[in-house]
Amino acid sequence: MNVLDEIRRNARRHRDVTALAEGVEQLRYAELLSEVDDVAAELASLGMSVPEPVALVCRDSIDYVVASLAVLALRATIVPVPADTPGEVERILEQIDPRLVLYEAGAAKLSGGTPVQGLGRRGREIRLVVRPGVRTRPPGYDDLGAAFLRFSSGTTSESKGVVLSHRAILERTEAANHGLKIGASDRVLWVLSMSFHFVVTILLFLRNGATTVLCGREFPSSLADGVVRHEPTVLYASPFHYRMMATSDLFDPAALRQVRLAVSTAARLPTELAREFRHKFGIALAEAYGIIEVGLPFLNDSGDPARDGSVGLALPGYEVRFADVEPDGIGEVEIRGPGLLDAYYAPWRPQSEILRDGWFATGDLGRADADGFLHLAGRRKNVINFAGMKVFPEEVEAVLRQCPGVLEALVYARPHAEFGELPLADVVLVPGLATDDRAIRRFCYRHLASYKAPKEIRVVAEIAKTPSGKVRRWDRGETA
Numbered sequence: 001m002n003v004l005d006e007i008r009r010n011a012r013r014h015r016d017v018t019a020l021a022e023g024v025e026q027l028r029y030a031e032l033l034s035e036v037d038d039v040a041a042e043l044a045s046l047g048m049s050v051p052e053p054v055a056l057v058c059r060d061s062i063d064y065v066v067a068s069l070a071v072l073a074l075r076a077t078i079v080p081v082p083a084d085t086p087g088e089v090e091r092i093l094e095q096i097d098p099r100l101v102l103y104e105a106g107a108a109k110l111s112g113g114t115p116v117q118g119l120g121r122r123g124r125e126i127r128l129v130v131r132p133g134v135r136t137r138p139p140g141y142d143d144l145g146a147a148f149l150r151f152s153s154g155t156t157s158e159s160k161g162v163v164l165s166h167r168a169i170l171e172r173t174e175a176a177n178h179g180l181k182i183g184a185s186d187r188v189l190w191v192l193s194m195s196f197h198f199v200v201t202i203l204l205f206l207r208n209g210a211t212t213v214l215c216g217r218e219f220p221s222s223l224a225d226g227v228v229r230h231e232p233t234v235l236y237a238s239p240f241h242y243r244m245m246a247t248s249d250l251f252d253p254a255a256l257r258q259v260r261l262a263v264s265t266a267a268r269l270p271t272e273l274a275r276e277f278r279h280k281f282g283i284a285l286a287e288a289y290g291i292i293e294v295g296l297p298f299l300n301d302s303g304d305p306a307r308d309g310s311v312g313l314a315l316p317g318y319e320v321r322f323a324d325v326e327p328d329g330i331g332e333v334e335i336r337g338p339g340l341l342d343a344y345y346a347p348w349r350p351q352s353e354i355l356r357d358g359w360f361a362t363g364d365l366g367r368a369d370a371d372g373f374l375h376l377a378g379r380r381k382n383v384i385n386f387a388g389m390k391v392f393p394e395e396v397e398a399v400l401r402q403c404p405g406v407l408e409a410l411v412y413a414r415p416h417a418e419f420g421e422l423p424l425a426d427v428v429l430v431p432g433l434a435t436d437d438r439a440i441r442r443f444c445y446r447h448l449a450s451y452k453a454p455k456e457i458r459v460v461a462e463i464a465k466t467p468s469g470k471v472r473r474w475d476r477g478e479t480a
Contacts, residue, residue: 001166003147004072007206008033012182014209020062021230022214025121027062032069036077039070039118046114046128048074051142052135053096053149057081057103058087060194060214063119063126065202067102069274070193076100077146080195081106087135092151095346101129103296138348148199149345150292161345162200162292165358172295172339179299179315181259182234184209189232191223191241192266200296201236210234224250229473231258231302238266239273242285248277256281261301263288268394272402274308287311288373293341293360298374310373320374321359322367326390329367331360331375334359365392384413384421391423391452396444400427400454403443405435410463410471411454425454428463 006026011019015030017221020029027035040145047053054076058064071078079096081284082088084225089108093101113129120126140164148164182188188205190212205212213230216222235242235256242264245251256262265288276287289298289311297320300312314320314365317338322331336358343350366376378392385391393411400409409429413421429435437457444453464472 003166003169003203010209012480013225017209018210018211020065022062035066035118036069036073038468039066040073042117043070044074047130048076048100051075053077053079053098055081055098057078057083057108059083059104059107063121063124064194067119069454072147074262077149079149082195099131100134103127137445140350144342147236160419162341163343165342168339168342169199172200173207175317175338176200176204176296182208182210184236186210187213187230188234188236189226191237199243220244220248220250227255231260233324235262237258239264239269242277243273246280253280256283259283265290270398270401271308291362294335295339297335310375313372330365332380333362333366384423386421386451387419389451396452399447403440405433406462424454425455426458426460429459434460
């Protein structure tokens with residue numbers, strides 16, 4: 001089984017449909033697949049011929065997609081590395097020690113190698129480095145048919161490397177499309193990072209013949225240009241992008257009239273943002289619950305304002321259960337279904353050692369309401385224990401963001417001899433709006449149980465985030 005074979009088979013029915021658009025450039029499916037074949041042949045001539053991890057250090061672009069598909073064509077494994085974060089590049093290369101590195105010149109502190117013919121739009125140069133030495137891969141790796149190896153810090157300070165086979169990718173993209181319903185008539189506006197979002201997005205879009213519009217990073221102007229130029233039918237973005245659209249004058253309320261689905265992912269969707277976006281555009285944001293080890297098992301596309309704050313019902317094929325349920329009904333979310341991870345790479349753990357009777361323990365805490373809609377409370381490892389009572393940082397952060405003058409918030413714990421842990425908060429203020437920590441604390445005590453309210457609030461210039469936009473909780477000293 002090969003993901004590219006499936007993309008190629010379906011593309012025969014829409015050869016002249018635009019597969020990828022970047023600015024004024026457009027690439028039809030027939031052209032895309034021809035370029036992939038040429039680049040795969042070039043890579044093979046440069047030494048890529050075995051099913052091994054290949055680090056891809058490249059900015060989001062048509063070149064990124066072509067290079068990825070060419071790697072898959074040779075049955076090697078894509079290892080996406082964030083191109084604009086040198087620390088991540090060094091860390092991931094050290095952990096997997098790949099023999100081959102495909103990189104965009106100038107995008108990372110890498111040098112040497114051979115330019116790859118067939119790649120290099122808009123003045124880019126993509127080079128292949130063959131690093132010396134013999135690599136020993138974990139036992140069982142070569143038998144998996146690995147297509148994708150994703151290292152991500154995510155909500156923890158350690159990464160394991162999630163291995164996904166071609167089979168797993170085909171299963172999870174098919175399952176996810178039961179909810180997304182992507183087809184050849186769709187134009188998907190793309191604003192996320194391909195290093196963190198590629199499998200149940202770009203590969204799914206290509207598999208189903210849609211047009212993916214790459215917007216670049218010059219926000220909000222590039223986003224607005226994509227909307228005007230391509231009139232998207234689907235938005236796939238984070239709360240950060242939706243807040244930008246809801247507040248920027250570049251987006252007229254009628255600008256999204258063609259949109260049938262607006263998916264919010266990568267971070268929790270604040271309820272107030274969902275309401276603000278609905279009020280301006282008349283569109284209900286569909287919150288997705290995506291997990292790299294699982295895929296996209298939940299999507300709240302109900303359109304019901306009363307369901308804001310939920311990640312929806314399990315998509316067909318997925319089951320959910322809760323472990324270690326507390327008296328308040330909250331337990332750890334466990335999921336079973338198609339396309340689960342095949343292994344962790346470092347340290348090596350095959351699927352049989354990760355799953356329990358087919359169930360994956362997500363580390364997320366949540367509950368299901370009477371209708372089966374999943375409500376997430378937070379990460380198990382982030383829970384603050386204050387005098388024997390549980391405080392979920394995500395819940396407190398949501399309240400803080402509703403406080404006038406607060407733009408962003410981070411809640412974390414500090415050990416305390418008497419109370420166990422104290423909930424504390426860092427906040428970023430909205431420029432030009434006057435407020436102080438005392439006013440914010442009063443707001444919290446009005447909207448939260450007293451034990452949940454932060455005992456100290458510190459105003460900071462910014463809150464550190466991972467390259468995928470998630471809060472780096474461990475930078476505050478937590479065990480995340």
